[in-house]
Amino acid sequence: MKKFLLILCLILPGLGFAQAKVDTIEVFSKLMNKNLKAAVTTPSEYPLTDKKYPVVYLLHGGSGAYYDWHQKVTEPGLVNRLSDQYQLIIVTPGVGPASYYYDSPKLDSVQYESYITQELIPFIDAHYKTISKRESRAITGLSMGGHGSMMLSAKHPELFIAAGSMSGVMNIDTRMWKVPEDFRTLRQEGQKLMLGDDLNYDAPDFSPYTAVGLVEKMKSNGIALILDCGVEDFLIDTNRQMHQLLLENGIPHEYTERPGAHTWQYWTEALPVHIHFLNKHLSRQQ
Helix, strand or coil: CCCCEEECCCCCCCCCCCCCEEEEEEEEECCCCEEEEEEEEECCCHHHCCCCECEEEEECCCCCCCCHHHHCCCCCCHHHHHHHHHCCEEEEECCCCCCCCCECCCCCCCEHHHHHHHHHHHHHHHHCCECCCHHHEEEEEECHHHHHHHHHHHHCCCCCCEEEEECCCCCCCHHHCCCCHHHHHHHHHHHHHHHCCCCCCCCCCCCCCCHHHHHHHHCCCCCEEEEEEECCCCCHHHHHHHHHHHHHCCCCCEEEEECCCCCHHHHHHHHHHHHHHHHHHCCCCC
16 A cells, blocks of 8 residues: 555644645655655635645745745735635645755755656645646746746646746856855755756756756747746846746746845735736636
């Protein structure tokens, strides 16, 4: 019997007031030989009906965790409210701290692209009342999670109908980041460890491990895209680069810059916009 731990009705700290229910689940990854946690939010009516629901995968940022979207937003219970408002299942998976949701060619312990697409999504579809088809599945995330969302949707258009990025790392080239040198060096060393030394960061032949290197795939997959970034964000130049590449390649997308930095206040304000956009493209037909 397949081993997994499903902890039902475990409400994350501080969320007891919300109507929507949050399950904390633990999924065993055969690919990486380890357990990974996720939070699954279901609408308040979920236990009372046999109907199935679209799913939004909501990704955390670097050095984050599966519970960030529940515990760090400046509007408590925001994910729960949106789950109820739009009648969605919202899944917030946890991954490695600076893994960018890709499969490392160097480390067996960093295989998060395959984990999300081959293990987590099938697990959610098997254990929850989901509409388990591309037209009813979307993905978005913040910072590193924005990179993951754009990368996973570009490489796996059979899984997602829409994707978004909030303050996303649209290019892992840290030369474009407005950060202190010690942080830049830390991220560069992490990339070398996971991806090796032979990365090409320069246009037009970007590394396929960075979101801007996947624009060609975005041209034909028909995925609805939404991107935004604060003008004070240290990743603003990578977002402007992605926006320009999408324009040059005639790829439809919504792009917004507005006041704000790399903060939970910004992402709290951005999430309802993303869920509204994604919901417009999600099918309820089973």
